[in-house]
Amino acid sequence: MKTSKIISLLILAAAFSWTNVSFAASNKTANKNLNVTEDIDSLGGNEELMEMAQNIKSETRSRVVQERLVPRRNRVEFGLSYGGVIGGDSYLRTQSAGLSVDYHINPRWSVGARYYDYANNLTSEGQRVFDQAAAAKAAGTQGYAVDIDYPKNAMMAVANWYPIYGKTSFLDMGVTQFDLYLLAGGGQITLSSGTTGLVTAGVGVAAWISKHLSARAEFRYQTYKDNPVTGSRQLDTGVGTLGLGWIL
Template identity: 60%
Template sequence: MKTMKILLTALLVCSFVQTAQAAGKKSAPKQINASEDIDTLGGNKDLMDMAGRIQSTSRSRIVQERIVDRRNKVEFGLSYGGIMGGDAYLRTQSIGFSMDYHITPRWSIGGRYYDFGSSLTPEGERIKKASEEAKANGGVANPFNVDTPQSAMMAVVNWYPIYGKTSFLDLGVTQFDLYLLAGGGSIELSSGNTDLYTAGLGVGAWMSRHLSIRSEIRYQKYDDMPDRTVARSVDTAAATISIGWIL
């Protein structure tokens, strides 16, 4: 009996040891990283590919879709600006009217009309006064002549290669375009009409489907005739800001 008890006890101890060893060999359950699981959509490759395509399409649509589609649209504008360069004796400003036909969002053609107002600069006032005083005193007066711009009309072509969007004062998203322009026409001077050529760049902000704001700076070239006998070449820069309405 004593021997039997010893055998049973030995069997129970061996069974317990084997069970413990088997349990120890089992690996602990893998820890799941919640954020990683979400980012990889549970490791589902098909879902990951589909999500990537949707995200790329959404980003492309946000960038490329224009708030204001200017295709086959007419835009009218009123502008105010100034002339830099040219005759050193004149200070010239302009009020203008414009019309642009937008063929596509990339191209438009249009017309510009400007009415000029000029005044003498301080140097011009000094030279004019000296000439008048010399003439009144019977001396030899240096001639003082200027050929003031009166008005101008021109046709232009606009190309809009750069487009973007920005937030304007946190009031909403504003669409803008940077554009180049070139054109020509005629300018009326005190001495008569002469050809006018222009080229420049500008930025247009389309505040809503109907309201626009533009800022332009243009190089202008024409010939004037201050002494009414010999023409001279004049190079000027015109800067304008305008507000427009898109039909």
């Protein structure tokens, strides 16, 4: 009987101890959860963090525009070009070699002067007509004039506007800056019959190989009146050129 009482007291003591340990652990967990909750709740009281969170908008887009590789303000550029003429007199095939100088007022605008020297060859149709006229003359029959008024050279003043520029990777060898530009101008063209007025407008692209050297491709529309034997006529032509520029 005495032994049974001692065993009962030991079991009761063990149960009491386990209850105290569980209660302490529960309090510790509750306190930890309470501290985490308080930390989270305290974020709402931090005005700086709340301001930053409110200013972040998922629909906002950021745009970074880097400066141009080649600064073009109050700078002079010289150029060489070579190209061909599309349209005009169907009897002629005309090519041009050109010199240019441009003064860059700022990165958007420049003004300049162009000079072109023309080389002319007969097309297959022109050669056929010329050969017929020469044969008729040699036979002593009534000949006729070949209706050709070919260009010799031209000079003009132009204004250039550069609305678009960007950068691209060229054959994985490096990054190249390019400019797209529009141009318009006028001047005079010297033909075999004399000198007449010329108006031009076009578009071009310049790719900067270095801070001084650029490669250029340009296409221009130009119109003028020639004066062949049969009378004056309006010629509308296209001129495509490739060239190099050197900016000081």
